[in-house]
Amino acid sequence: MSEKYNPRVIESKWQSFWRDNNTFKSEMKTEKEKYYILEMFPYPSGKIHMGHVRNYTLGDVIARYKRAKGFNVMHPMGWDAFGLPAENAAIENNISPGKWTYENIDTMRSQLQSMGLSIDWDREVATCDREYYHQQQKLFLKFYKEDLIYKKESLVNWDPVENTVLANEQVIDGKGWRSGADVEQKKLSQWFFKITSHANSLLESLENMPGWPEKVKTMQKNWIGRSVGCEIHFEIESGYKEYKPEMLEIFTTRPDTIFGATFIAISPFHPIVDDILENDPDIVEEIIGLRSQKLNEETISKNEKIGISTALKIKHPFIDGKKLPLFIANFILMDYGTGAIYGCPAHDQRDFDFAKKYDLEIIEVIKPDDTSATIDNGAYTGEGSLINSSFLNGLKISEAKKKIISELEKIKIGKKTINYRLRDWGISRQRYWGCPIPILYREDGKIIPVPEKHLPIELPTEVDLSQSGNPLENHPYWKYTTCPHTGMKAIRETDTLDTFVDSAWYFLRFCSPKNNNPFDENEINYWMPVDQYVGGIEHAILHLLYSRFFTKALKIKKIDEPFESLFTQGMVCHATYKNKDNAWVFPNDVEEKGGKFYQTSNGLEVTMGAIESMSKSKKNVIDPEEIIKSYGSDSARWFMLSDSPPDRDINWSDSGIQGSWRFCQKIWSTITSNLSILSDENITIYNQNTSKNAVMLLQSTHQSLDAVTKSIENFQMNVGVAKIYELINHISKFRVFVENDKSALKASLRILIRIIEPMVPHLAEECWSLCGNSKSLSSEPWPDVDEKYLVRETVKIVIQVNGKRRAEVEIKVEASEEEVMKEVESIKSVNEQIQDSVIVKKIFVPNKILNIVISKNE
RNA sequence: GGGGAUAUGGCGGAAUUGGUAGACGCGCCAGACUCAAAAUCUGGUGCCUUCGGGCGUUCCGGUUCGACUCCGGAUAUCCCUACCA
The missing domain is CATH 2.20.28 (Rubrerythrin, domain 2)
Structure with missing residues (x-):
């Protein structure tokens, strides 16, 4: 008997073999069909966790399977290496973020390697590598030149005690995580990517992405949130002596309810609020209160609507003499639409709540189709037809919308507009451990992009992170420089880029990871798009949307979408x-x-x-x-x-891992106990004269092979696992009676070894090598299903009486109804059922069932 | 409040897409080997049963010869989203 199954020995043996032989190195081979499999790259937090194990195992099964199917597979790995935890670790452990990060990468790399993943490590990149962010800075300049980047004032979470900007996750219940101080909203000038300029394309392409889960597409659709409505210009009548604004622009998706408008509300951040404050000092305190109030979960759950009335009145454009009061209200968002709305309390719940609280007029303008509906307890938002609306009366809502918009356009006080919920992507972070933004602020006030030949702008290695505030800004000399064009004094941008930027193009970098440009177009055109992307559902929106935006914005010849298929795996x-x-x-x-x-x-x-x-x-x-x-x-x-479908959560259990161990043992003992057959070159696997026993084994083998193949293709690895169990159960019950049976057993075992390789590669390689094969199993093609073993000679047909299963008959394939019926006549239990009854009809599905429908004949 | 998903034995889950429900694994039970245990192997395992059968895919109803699968309604659990005018 051979040695015991010893994973420690064989796993390190094969890991060395693969490494030494560059088994998984990938190169462009234009004559071969490519397959780019990618799992979301990890953040190097320290050690890998079970979520990684699941994610990378799934990807590796696909990679190994596709290789066996003859594809030129690229399966790279890298590190999402910039980010906040490195700075925290730096402060806590007095270690530099770079050192901490690279040490973690080393640890995690060797952990991933110990999993036996078939990764092309030559393509490894870390986003904190100087060379990676050098290329990213070039992309920044490219987008800047193309007007896809701009600067504007934007609110950040500000910790007044630490004098630091906080990330959302550093704000806990509205307080700073270290100081515990109330977090304020502070305006800072920040950089933005104009992702909204691609909003429509990002939305429309979703229609044509069958490889993506519906769930993710729905989430993105909702996130982009396209809505069609119109802008209306209202005339303002001021009650202030000094202040006489003329126009206010609002956005609505329900212009049909214009005759039900009873108030106007604007955001506390609306530009005219500043003017109002100058003329109405009494409300300053209240406005400051509204402005500092973050629109967080707390205020939303309370659903408390606060409005501050002003002396401004708005003229209703269609009702002579009607004046609408203007409120400054906390529930109006400045960065959606125009930051101003008109309120129609009868047909909008928020407006209804607001009107009730401030005792405003409620005018019904939609007569509900559902006649039982009332607005006693809330707004009516369903279908109906227009009333109390002058020239719109009697129209359906959709008709009224069209008519009012054309009317507004005719008299030039409004126009149809499309609004997106999607906001531009704020990319400035007041952090050290990120990609420096290649921008200079010259002493004459000009903003200068750093010329490409002066890149990269490197992060300084010596930095004091314990100080409050932005570390790069605090650095004693890093930011001071001169303008490369004029020699004038200049100061560097001290913000760094959001780490989502790093991950928005890494899949492109993998195609040519060492190129002196961000990427090589030939390589991109060969490898892209990623054929299969695997990762967690938590990235369904931001990361995937940003990556899609980058790909579209880069306008690389054939590539419009980065990820052909997406699979989101469940948690552990x-x-x-x-x-x-x-x-x-x-x-x-x-x-x-x-x-x-x-x-x-x-x-x-x-x-x-x-x-x-x-x-x-x-x-x-x-x-x-x-x-x-x-x-x-x-x-x-x-x-x-095993067990759980990959897209669902899996429960870790001791008995589960022990079961897996038993499986590996069983494979090992089955193979080692049959080595004399497997390694005997005189036993051919193409034997023709096989016994019935052997044919049955081959039938079940090819059925399993067929099922395993399909289940891998369909991402149903748990089903594939079950089919492999079935196969090994069959094999271990198989007994060799005649010499020829050995041939069938050998064929069967060889198929078994081949098809477990994507899942348990070390074990499979070792078994393969024990069989006397000198070449690695990884270069062995996937076996073809032999159709002749899928064809059965006989088939079981279920006999039903009135739809209930009563018996089954074994009969030749394609037997006719009459032939089956003849068999049935000899079945006692069925005859007893049929006796004393009239056969109303018979339903016969060839090779499947015969259903005899009877009615009792008393 | 809005959107989406799921519901099958003691447990994880299968089911060729309307045609034998419970594959496979875990657990459990019995047996073999052993002084004994572990490991391993063999067999059994949805529930009820008067052993004829009856009931069973969250619940109620519908379509059908036939429903885990399709339709209508209810319940539960989970996820996402959050005042988007």
């Missing part, structure tokens, strides 16, 4: 445990005894809580490194693919 979950003090307990410190749970380290009882996605804060984490050490990465990979 685990039970949670709490002790008596309500503190979380790590699962590897918990043991079960008689249905109760105890903490191993101290013997105290703990309670099991909900099964939730693994997170450090709840301590319900299992370290992949420990699992790989004790079970091997093949077992870990197998577990990740």
Whole structure:
């Protein structure tokens, strides 16, 4: 008997083999069909977690499978390496962000390598690499030149104690995470990408992306939020002595309700508010209150609408003498539409709430189709026809919209407009660990893009992060420079780029990771688009939308969309445990005894809580490194693919990983106990005269092969796993009776080894090599299904009486109804049912069922 | 408030898309091997049953010879989104 299955030995053996032989290196081969498989690259936070294991295992199965199917596969890996945690680590551990990041990358790279992923490591990039952000700065200049980047004032979360801008995740319940101070909204001048200029294209392309999940497309559609409406110019009549504005522009999607308008509301940030303040000092305090109030969950859930009345009145354009009061209201957003609306309380719930609170007029202008509907308890927003609306009376809503818009356009006080919920992408971050923005502010006030030949603008290595404020701005000399054109004094932009910029084009960089330009167009045209992108649903909107925007904005010849197919995998979950003090307990410190749970380290009882996605804060984490050490990465990979469909959450369990281990053992013992057959060159696998026994084995083998192939293609790895179990169960029950049976067994085992390789590659390679093959299994093609083994000679036909299953008959394929009926006549139980009855009709589906419909004849 | 998804044994889940519900795995039960245990192997395992059968895919109703699958309604759970005029 051979040696025991020892994953530690064979896994490192094959990892070295693949590395030494450049097995997974990818190169452009125009004569070969390419396949670009990509998983979302990780943030180098320290160590890999189970979510990574699942994500990269899924991608690797596809990569290995496609390679076997003859594709020229590119499967790269990199690091989303800029970002806030590095700065935090720097402060806490007194280590530079760069050093911390690169150390983490080294750790995680070797962890990923220990998983046996078929990655082309020659293409590795980290977004914090000087060379990567050098190229990114070039892209910035390109977009700047093309007018896709602009600067404007925008609000940030400001911690007044630390004098620092806070990221959203650093704001907890409206307070700064370190200082605990109330976070303020502060205006800063910041850079923006004009993503809205591509809003329509981003929306319309979604219609033509069958490889994306509907769910993600819906989320993006809602996020872009196109709405058709119109702008209307209202005349203002001022009640202030000094201040006489003339016009106010509002946006509405319901111009049909114009005759129901009873007030106007504008955002506290609307430009005319400043003028109002100058003339109406009494309301200054209130306005400041509204402005500092962040539109956060708290105010929304309270749904408290606050309006401040002003002395401005608006003339109704169609009702002579009617004046609408103007309010400054907290629920109007400055950056949507025009920052001003008219309120029609009868047909908009928000306006209704507002009108009730401030006792404003409510005029019904839509007569509901549903006659039972009233506006006693809320606005009516359904279908109906117009009333109280002069020339619109009697029209349906959609007709009224058309008519009022053409009327507005005729008298030149309004026009049809399309609005998007999508905002331009703010890319400035007041951080150190990010890509420097290649811009200079010259002493004469001019903004100068740094010429390409002066790039890269490098991050300084010495930086004091413990100080409050923007680290680059605080740096003693980094920002001081001169204008390359004039020699005038200049100051560098001290903001860095949002890390979403880094990840918006890394998939392009992978095509030519060492090129002196951001990318090589030939390589891009060959490799792009990514054929299969795999990642978490949490990136459904921002990352994917930004990547799509970049791809469109770069206008590379054939490439309009970056990701042909997208797959979003589920999370890895685990039970949670709490002790008596309500503190979380790590699962590897918990043991079960008689249905109760105890903490191993101290013997105290703990309670099991909900099964939730693994997170450090709840301590319900299992370290992949420990699992790989004790079970091997093949077992870990197998577990990740078993049981749960890849798009659903998977629950980690001890018994599950042990089951996977047992599977690997079983493969090992099955192969090693049949080595004499597998390595005997005299046993050919093309034997013709096979026994019935052998034919049945080959039938089940090819059925399994067919099913496994289809399940990988359809991202149903859990089904593929089940089919492989079926196959190995068949094989291990197979007994060799005649010499020829060995041939069938050999064929079957070879197929088994081949089709488990995408899932458990080390084990498969070792088995393959034990069979005496000198070439690596990774260069062996995927086996073809032999159709003749899928064709059955006989088939089971279910016999139903009145739709209920009563019996089944085994009969030759394509048997006729009469032939089946003849068989049925000899079945006692069916005859008993049919006796004393009239056969009304018979439904016969060839090779499937015969349903006899009877009615009782008393 | 708006949008979306899901619901199948003790558990994770299959089901050729309207044609044998519960593949496969986990767990559990029994047996073999063993002084014993672990490991391994073999068999069983939806529920009820008077052993004839009956009931079963969250619940109620519909279409159909036939429904996990299609239609209408309800319930539950989860996710996303958040005053977008």
